[in-house]
Amino acid sequence: MVDEYKIRKNYEDLDSLKEKLVAVTSEIDAIKSSFSKNTEDLSRVQSMLSTDHIEEIGGVIEKY
Numbered sequence: 108m109v110d111e112y113k114i115r116k117n118y119e120d121l122d123s124l125k126e127k128l129v130a131v132t133s134e135i136d137a138i139k140s141s142f143s144k145n146t147e148d149l150s151r152v153q154s155m156l157s158t159d160h161i162e163e164i165g166g167v168i169e170k171y
Contacts, residue, residue, distance in 0.1 A: 154160070
């Protein structure tokens with residue numbers, strides 16, 4: 108009877124571990140997605156600040 112309890116407890120611990128690992132994996136995916144989006148946003152902002160765009164803006168300002 109004690110052995111049966113230990114076996115059942117081990118299965119419960121394994122199930123708990125599996126649930127936690129799935130949750131961690133989901134959180135890692137969310138972080139990766141967020142990081143990718145932030146990287147894209149930074150690249151977009153960086154391209155806006157490129158010398159070509161600044162020269163274009165300067166040219167527009169000079170026309171006015």
